[in-house]
Amino acid sequence: MGKKQKVEAVTPMNEDFARWYTDVISKTELVDYSPVKGFMVIRPYGYAIWENIQKEYDKRFKETGHQNMYFPLLIPESLLKKEAEHVEGFAPEVAWVTHGGGKELAERLCIRPTSETIICSMYSKWLNTYRQLPFKYNQWCSVVRWEKTTRPFLRTSEFLWQEGHTLHETYDEAQEETMQMLDIYRDVAEEYLAIPMVVGKKSEKEKFAGAYSTYTMEALMHDGQALQSGTSHNLGQHFTKAFEISYLDRENNQANPYHTSWGISTRLIGAIIMVHGDDNGLVLPPKIAPTQLVIIPIAQHKEGVLDAAYEIKNSLKEKFRVELDDMDGYTPGWKFNQWEMKGVPIRLEIGPRDIEEGQCILARRDTGEKVQVSLEDLATTIEKLLDEIQDNMYQKALNMREQKTSIAEDMNEFKDNLTKNPGFIKAMWCGSRECEDKIKDETGATLRCVPFEQEVIGDGTCVCCREKANDMAYFARAY
Amino acid sequence: MGKKQKVEAVTPMNEDFARWYTDVISKTELVDYSPVKGFMVIRPYGYAIWENIQKEYDKRFKETGHQNMYFPLLIPESLLKKEAEHVEGFAPEVAWVTHGGGKELAERLCIRPTSETIICSMYSKWLNTYRQLPFKYNQWCSVVRWEKTTRPFLRTSEFLWQEGHTLHETYDEAQEETMQMLDIYRDVAEEYLAIPMVVGKKSEKEKFAGAYSTYTMEALMHDGQALQSGTSHNLGQHFTKAFEISYLDRENNQANPYHTSWGISTRLIGAIIMVHGDDNGLVLPPKIAPTQLVIIPIAQHKEGVLDAAYEIKNSLKEKFRVELDDMDGYTPGWKFNQWEMKGVPIRLEIGPRDIEEGQCILARRDTGEKVQVSLEDLATTIEKLLDEIQDNMYQKALNMREQKTSIAEDMNEFKDNLTKNPGFIKAMWCGSRECEDKIKDETGATLRCVPFEQEVIGDGTCVCCREKANDMAYFARAY
Numbered sequence: 001m002g003k004k005q006k007v008e009a010v011t012p013m014n015e016d017f018a019r020w021y022t023d024v025i026s027k028t029e030l031v032d033y034s035p036v037k038g039f040m041v042i043r044p045y046g047y048a049i050w051e052n053i054q055k056e057y058d059k060r061f062k063e064t065g066h067q068n069m070y071f072p073l074l075i076p077e078s079l080l081k082k083e084a085e086h087v088e089g090f091a092p093e094v095a096w097v098t099h100g101g102g103k104e105l106a107e108r109l110c111i112r113p114t115s116e117t118i119i120c121s122m123y124s125k126w127l128n129t130y131r132q133l134p135f136k137y138n139q140w141c142s143v144v145r146w147e148k149t150t151r152p153f154l155r156t157s158e159f160l161w162q163e164g165h166t167l168h169e170t171y172d173e174a175q176e177e178t179m180q181m182l183d184i185y186r187d188v189a190e191e192y193l194a195i196p197m198v199v200g201k202k203s204e205k206e207k208f209a210g211a212y213s214t215y216t217m218e219a220l221m222h223d224g225q226a227l228q229s230g231t232s233h234n235l236g237q238h239f240t241k242a243f244e245i246s247y248l249d250r251e252n253n254q255a256n257p258y259h260t261s262w263g264i265s266t267r268l269i270g271a272i273i274m275v276h277g278d279d280n281g282l283v284l285p286p287k288i289a290p291t292q293l294v295i296i297p298i299a300q301h302k303e304g305v306l307d308a309a310y311e312i313k314n315s316l317k318e319k320f321r322v323e324l325d326d327m328d329g330y331t332p333g334w335k336f337n338q339w340e341m342k343g344v345p346i347r348l349e350i351g352p353r354d355i356e357e358g359q360c361i362l363a364r365r366d367t368g369e370k371v372q373v374s375l376e377d378l379a380t381t382i383e384k385l386l387d388e389i390q391d392n393m394y395q396k397a398l399n400m401r402e403q404k405t406s407i408a409e410d411m412n413e414f415k416d417n418l419t420k421n422p423g424f425i426k427a428m429w430c431g432s433r434e435c436e437d438k439i440k441d442e443t444g445a446t447l448r449c450v451p452f453e454q455e456v457i458g459d460g461t462c463v464c465c466r467e468k469a470n471d472m473a474y475f476a477r478a479y
Numbered sequence: 480m481g482k483k484q485k486v487e488a489v490t491p492m493n494e495d496f497a498r499w500y501t502d503v504i505s506k507t508e509l510v511d512y513s514p515v516k517g518f519m520v521i522r523p524y525g526y527a528i529w530e531n532i533q534k535e536y537d538k539r540f541k542e543t544g545h546q547n548m549y550f551p552l553l554i555p556e557s558l559l560k561k562e563a564e565h566v567e568g569f570a571p572e573v574a575w576v577t578h579g580g581g582k583e584l585a586e587r588l589c590i591r592p593t594s595e596t597i598i599c600s601m602y603s604k605w606l607n608t609y610r611q612l613p614f615k616y617n618q619w620c621s622v623v624r625w626e627k628t629t630r631p632f633l634r635t636s637e638f639l640w641q642e643g644h645t646l647h648e649t650y651d652e653a654q655e656e657t658m659q660m661l662d663i664y665r666d667v668a669e670e671y672l673a674i675p676m677v678v679g680k681k682s683e684k685e686k687f688a689g690a691y692s693t694y695t696m697e698a699l700m701h702d703g704q705a706l707q708s709g710t711s712h713n714l715g716q717h718f719t720k721a722f723e724i725s726y727l728d729r730e731n732n733q734a735n736p737y738h739t740s741w742g743i744s745t746r747l748i749g750a751i752i753m754v755h756g757d758d759n760g761l762v763l764p765p766k767i768a769p770t771q772l773v774i775i776p777i778a779q780h781k782e783g784v785l786d787a788a789y790e791i792k793n794s795l796k797e798k799f800r801v802e803l804d805d806m807d808g809y810t811p812g813w814k815f816n817q818w819e820m821k822g823v824p825i826r827l828e829i830g831p832r833d834i835e836e837g838q839c840i841l842a843r844r845d846t847g848e849k850v851q852v853s854l855e856d857l858a859t860t861i862e863k864l865l866d867e868i869q870d871n872m873y874q875k876a877l878n879m880r881e882q883k884t885s886i887a888e889d890m891n892e893f894k895d896n897l898t899k900n901p902g903f904i905k906a907m908w909c910g911s912r913e914c915e916d917k918i919k920d921e922t923g924a925t926l927r928c929v930p931f932e933q934e935v936i937g938d939g940t941c942v943c944c945r946e947k948a949n950d951m952a953y954f955a956r957a958y
């Protein structure tokens with residue numbers, strides 16, 4: 001077996017987490033910086049992860065009766081301004097098109113930062129009667145929000161996402177939809193991306209511009225910072241009234257429907273990197289890894305080795321996303337490092353002696369363990385191992401989060417925890433904006449959400465003002 | 480069986496083809512006009528067709544070793560200007576972003592009209608050695624080209640497409656790639672969309688801005704106008720030199736790679752409508768129809784009818800894209816019309832007497848024929864019928880094209896044909912820009928392509944100048 005050469009190492013996580021992150025994404029060729037500041041290029045390996053994420057979410061959306069569609073990229077300024085809170089939230093960060101086809105435009109058009117306004121303008125045209133409801137539509141597209149400081153996947157001036165937009169007869173139905181989509185978000189994130197999520201409600205301060213309520217799933221990264229990973233909004237009738245969407249209801253009256261929107265984005269790739277990665281690079285969950293298994297022939301110039309490797313590949317390729325690295329001029333050790341860096345869940349090594357003995361070696365990316373297995377029933381063995389890796393990665397991420405989650409009864413404890421064990425802090429909150437702001441000012445931690453799973457911390461008084469508090473909330477510094 | 484009510488008819492094709500087209504797309508809810516002039520909304524039914532087209536092309540791209548990626552929406556003006564012919568071709572029709580994040584930008588950014596320039600700027604960064612070649616990448620995205628007069632799917636200021644961008648060591652390899660992609664375009668168009676294509680080379684006048692050679696597939700619409708349906712460009716080294724993309728070749732010298740790009744777009748949906756549609760609306764080829772079969776219960780209030788209909792649906796839904804229209808308050812005849820309008824390939828009717836006799840009726844959208852079939856082996860019967868419909872639609876379209884294709888030996892015949900039987904005109908061409916321009920000025924017909932399948936028309940002299948001509952070309956008025 002080739003000697004393991006430690007080439008092209010990444011900055012260790014503990015030394016500089018931000019540097020580790022950018023090292024990993026550039027060495028694995030997930031993204032690159034484009035000539036336009038703040039805009040990134042998603043390279044094939046990164047995009048393949050996105051396609052796998054998309055595929056699963058899209059399937060779930062369709063299973064729950066949603067259909068895809070496509071709305072224009074550009075939104076007239078007058079439309080963006082129709083819902084007051086919305087324009088206030090988004091106007092400062094939009095990009096404006098002022099010229100087209102060689103002429104100055106009569107009205108400026110913004111590149112969509114999100115599509116509520118243009119979609120509502122069309123829904124008002126399409127909706128006539130309660131018989132048409134619900135409207136359950138979604139679009140996959142890119143959006144632009146001008147950002148001052150950017151970081152690939154986490155915060156960029158353009159990103160890829162999906163935005164669902166639904167209309168319903170009643171508030172309850174809209175609320176049910178809002179919850180259903182959040183649940184789908186969490187379910188795929190936990191089951192496919194192996195990332196445990198805290199789900200709950202955003203505070204008034206943190207909710208979407210124009211929403212009645214915003215719900216979120218929040219993940220915890222290796223460095224103890226939180227990442228908002230998907231949001232689902234009950235928009236009430238804010239937009240449907242502003243955009244005069246109305247229909248003839250069951251009692252023959254004109255009514256405004258209730259409205260939801262919900263989105264996840266390429267940000268999830270950032271979460272995968274920062275939750276599962278280690279000092280050897282990416283660690284990808286089998287269910288979304290572009291390559292689930294890589295075959296590396298040992299002493300590939302020896303007779304029969306490459307043939308055996310190809311035979312294995314062919315026998316597995318229907319069931320798994322498998323690659324064979326038969327590049328000449330590189331040692332197996334060099335290849336091990338490369339594929340480790342890329343986070344491929346299983347490495348299969350096959351050399352002359354293995355072939356004689358009818359076996360091969362499987363090495364797990366998540367634990368580093370190696371096992372000798374028989375070439376018989378190889379597919380079954382690999383299938384089980386991939387499941388085991390997927391489960392282990394979730395469990396490991398959950399343990400990491402639990403280890404980095406603490407409780408605080410007062411501000412001293414709060415600050416102390418944030419210094420000694422950065423992560424989620426569970427604390428009681430009185431519900432006031434003052435306390436929320438004060439906590440942020442003093443600690444840099446923001447209120448991530450009021451989780452659905454409640455508990456009482458200490459004597460039940462607000463961690464900040466020590467008045468009676470009804471809610472327990474998660475706080476953290478966040479991306 | 481319900482009486483057929485002729486409600487909501489579309490303008491007959493022969494009366495006003497343009498009106499027929501817009502009637503069909505609006506009544507079937509394929510698209511709608513957005514608040515921004517020239518930009519369209521692709522509604523769920525239209526988008527579902529696009530998803531089916533995408534799926535097949537994407538599969539073929541991947542089978543031939545291409546990977547997807549994503550490049551930024553915005554391109555700096557300085558990049559757009561690097562290749563001289565390219566900027567001249569595209570600058571007049573781009574949209575300019577001048578403000579972002581509340582500030583005027585130092586440099587204007589255009590919304591991509593196509594991505595050669597930004598992709599080349601990144602390729603120059605990524606490519607170092609011949610060992611990395613070929614680069615075979617593609618992206619699915621939307622592009623913006625400001626248009627004065629627009630028509631849904633055919634010409635809009637924003638459209639959805641894919642753009643492949645590859646780099647190769649030699650001219651021959653690039654040429655081979657260019658031809659391979661054109662062949663995939665044609666193959667899917669013919670096999671899935673059931674649209675026969677003429678394939679060939681564009682004239683210098685009609686080629687892509689910056690290309691060495693452009694190849695095209697051209698389809699003929701019901702009204703005798705041609706539609707350019709997909710193009711594949713051998714870009715030579717025009718862009719790779721302008722963008723200084725170079726690599727260390729096998730002889731250790733710096734070399735510029737050879738370059739291709741190729742694209743198909745939502746325009747193909749326009750082709751499907753205008754090639755297959757009739758006075759009752761859309762006719763969709765089974766392989767890309769969002770719904771392949773619709774079940775319409777007859778006398779659905781009668782005991783057992785809906786149960787039987789659901790049972791049939793359940794037995795078919797794994798194999799086919801099937802819907803059951805159990806809406807109350809509409810006659811079967813009304814439903815027949817609706818689904819006919821939507822172009823669903825097969826309608827399955829099931830009523831009380833059918834159930835008793837263990838049979839149902841299948842009605843074909845393409846021919847109007849109805850057959851009584853046994854409920855046993857229903858899936859096999861339907862599978863065969865869908866294949867038959869797919870083949871028949873292709874054959875019908877081919878007949879239509881052949882009937883509308885004529886030859887012309889001189890300009891009188893050319894003009895005469897265009898008036899009496901508008902369509903493709905095959906004629907000899909000397910290769911000069913003068914004759915090409917003159918033909919367009921006098922007849923409105925453009926040179927669609929010099930087809931790969933050549934023949935000699937008449938005495939082999941140019942239809943326009945009557946000098947010796949080496950090429951036979953297809954001419955037509957075009958969208």
